[in-house]
Amino acid sequence: MNRKPLVLVVMDGVGLTDKDNGNAVKHAYTPNLDALMATCPNTKIKAHGTAVGLPSDADMGNSEVGHNALGCGQIYSQGAKLVNESIETGAIYTSDTWKELIANAKGHTLHFLGLLSDGNVHSHIKHLEAMIREAKKEGVERVRLHVLLDGRDVPETSALIYVEEIENLLAELSDSTFDAKIASGGGRMVITMDRYEANWNMVEKGWHIHVLGEGRQFASTKEAIETYRNELHCSDQDLPGFVIAENGQPLGTIEDGDSVILFNFRGDRAIEISKAFEMANFDAFDRVRFPKVVYAGMLQYDGDLHIPEKFLVTPPHITNTLSEYLVKKGIRSYAISETQKFGHVTYFWNGNRSEKFDEKLETWVEIPSDVVPFEQRPWMKGAEISDELIKAIESGDYDFYRVNYPNGDMVGHTGNYEATIIGMETVDLCLKRLMDACDKAGAIMIVTADHGNADEMEEKKKNPEDKAKPKTSHTLNPVPFIIRGADIELKDGDFGLSNVAATAVELMGLEVPEGWNESMLAKK
Numbered sequence: 001m002n003r004k005p006l007v008l009v010v011m012d013g014v015g016l017t018d019k020d021n022g023n024a025v026k027h028a029y030t031p032n033l034d035a036l037m038a039t040c041p042n043t044k045i046k047a048h049g050t051a052v053g054l055p056s057d058a059d060m061g062n063s064e065v066g067h068n069a070l071g072c073g074q075i076y077s078q079g080a081k082l083v084n085e086s087i088e089t090g091a092i093y094t095s096d097t098w099k100e101l102i103a104n105a106k107g108h109t110l111h112f113l114g115l116l117s118d119g120n121v122h123s124h125i126k127h128l129e130a131m132i133r134e135a136k137k138e139g140v141e142r143v144r145l146h147v148l149l150d151g152r153d154v155p156e157t158s159a160l161i162y163v164e165e166i167e168n169l170l171a172e173l174s175d176s177t178f179d180a181k182i183a184s185g186g187g188r189m190v191i192t193m194d195r196y197e198a199n200w201n202m203v204e205k206g207w208h209i210h211v212l213g214e215g216r217q218f219a220s221t222k223e224a225i226e227t228y229r230n231e232l233h234c235s236d237q238d239l240p241g242f243v244i245a246e247n248g249q250p251l252g253t254i255e256d257g258d259s260v261i262l263f264n265f266r267g268d269r270a271i272e273i274s275k276a277f278e279m280a281n282f283d284a285f286d287r288v289r290f291p292k293v294v295y296a297g298m299l300q301y302d303g304d305l306h307i308p309e310k311f312l313v314t315p316p317h318i319t320n321t322l323s324e325y326l327v328k329k330g331i332r333s334y335a336i337s338e339t340q341k342f343g344h345v346t347y348f349w350n351g352n353r354s355e356k357f358d359e360k361l362e363t364w365v366e367i368p369s370d371v372v373p374f375e376q377r378p379w380m381k382g383a384e385i386s387d388e389l390i391k392a393i394e395s396g397d398y399d400f401y402r403v404n405y406p407n408g409d410m411v412g413h414t415g416n417y418e419a420t421i422i423g424m425e426t427v428d429l430c431l432k433r434l435m436d437a438c439d440k441a442g443a444i445m446i447v448t449a450d451h452g453n454a455d456e457m458e459e460k461k462k463n464p465e466d467k468a469k470p471k472t473s474h475t476l477n478p479v480p481f482i483i484r485g486a487d488i489e490l491k492d493g494d495f496g497l498s499n500v501a502a503t504a505v506e507l508m509g510l511e512v513p514e515g516w517n518e519s520m521l522a523k524k
């Protein structure tokens with residue numbers, strides 16, 4: 001058959017809502033996106049909650065679960081849900097890894113490191129609380145927490161709520177047999193939680209803070225947060241690292257013989273610090289000291305590279321993916337984004353696996369991201385991504401192209417409305433360039449998104465007269481799904497991201513594999 005090329009565009013963090021206030025998707029000047037919506041078959045699809053394998057419909061979507069669903073055409077129970085279940089049934093505490101961590105920590109320290117919030121994107125504070133309680137029950141005597149402050153999946157200055165909650169629990173549990181305290185921390189966008197090797201320096205800073213106990217000292221976490229807030233007026237995600245100390249002595253460095261649990265369940269921002277804890281030969285930065293610890297992740301974060309080696313809950317085993325299917329059919333595919341989302345269109349897309357199925361049939365291109373606050377460069381690498389992608393489309397070397405434009409999401413997370421408008425307008429300019437390239441190549445285009453973000457840039461007000469507060473997190477809104485350049489109609493139905501893969505393969509003239517959720521195309 002004479003197959004038309006297919007170009008699938010993920011506008012990261014672009015949801016749809018009629019709400020007006022702080023809606024950068026609606027208020028940006030986006031004539032091309034508007035024209036696509038006005039003239040092409042399109043619908044709104046679900047990108048949050050149970051439609052993407054999260055515990056409930058109160059859970060906003062995120063890039064991991066969104067790209068997993070886009071890339072595999074199915075709904076798998078995701079980390080957030082699997083960890084809940086494992087804790088509820090107690091299965092987590094019967095795992096060999098948990099037993100080893102606990103046995104090893106006796107006479108030493110059990111450290112918990114991770115994102116302290118109830119955002120449920122990377123972690124959940126309830127998981128941490130349950131494990132601390134159990135550790136005490138099982139006879140661990142000394143626990144230290146290394147807390148990464150969120151402000152990105154939860155309101156931007158909410159850290160003290162979670163700090164207070166966890167410190168209340170530590171106070172309740174502490175007695176002559178149990179000594180549990182926060183030892184260090186810092187904002188998630190400053191230390192430890194880098195992803196896709198965008199900025200290893202963040203991880204190095206985190207290592208110094210958590211492991212070596214080197215950094216600015218404070219008597220309490222509250223004091224650290226309040227001091228930094230007064231000095232810097234920044235959101236929690238941007239607070240610098242801190243070390244809790246008594247008489248100049250850090251409360252909880254990580255030492256030989258200790259156990260360490262990274263309680264984040266999501267992998268992208270957990271892989272680099274896991275490598276630092278696990279790898280004997282490691283050259284990303286000078287660790288100064290490499291403590292011999294038992295280290296485990298909440299989940300295994302990379303199923304191909306087996307990072308980390310030890311983990312508490314088995315991750316979803318995502319199989320029968322779109323990439324796997326296309327390789328079997330001999331279809332040539334091309335994936336591109338900039339560093340911040342490169343792993344989204346490769347690793348997340350393929351079910352949290354970092355390797356290709358077939359070197360010859362698959363091409364992955366990464367445009368290096370800027371290392372700056374994105375409100376200062378809201379255009380990000382939109383132009384450069386488009387340049388490369390258009391070259392690839394013109395080459396005719398591929399049948400299926402996928403691209404992620406991060407602007408709606410990465411700029412949306414800064415909470416800066418004006419910059420997010422520019423981010424959206426950048427994506428719109430890129431769409432126009434792609435539309436022209438697709439026309440020349442006779443390609444079909446799908447335009448969609450993985451979840452909302454830029455669509456709500458203001459927190460809900462408690463009282464109408466309150467001042468609007470910037471909103472940095474994702475949203476619960478549906479996302480657009482648009483098909484351009486194909487003579488098709490969309491069916492009516494209640495669809496979500498997991499219906500995209502089947503629709504894409506039908507557009508490529510292929511059969512929908514068994515086990516996938518249905519295509520959205522109406523039968524002719």
Ligand SMILES: O=C(O)[C@@H](CO)OP(=O)(O)O
Pocket residue numbers: 012013061062063064121122152153269409
């Ligand atoms: O930045 C991230 O880690 C998350 C938000 O926690 O965003 P996304 O899911 O879009 O990658």
Ligand SMILES: [Mn+2]
Pocket residue numbers: 012013062063064066409450451
């Ligand atoms: Mn995303």
Ligand SMILES: [Mn+2]
Pocket residue numbers: 013063409410413453474
């Ligand atoms: Mn995001």
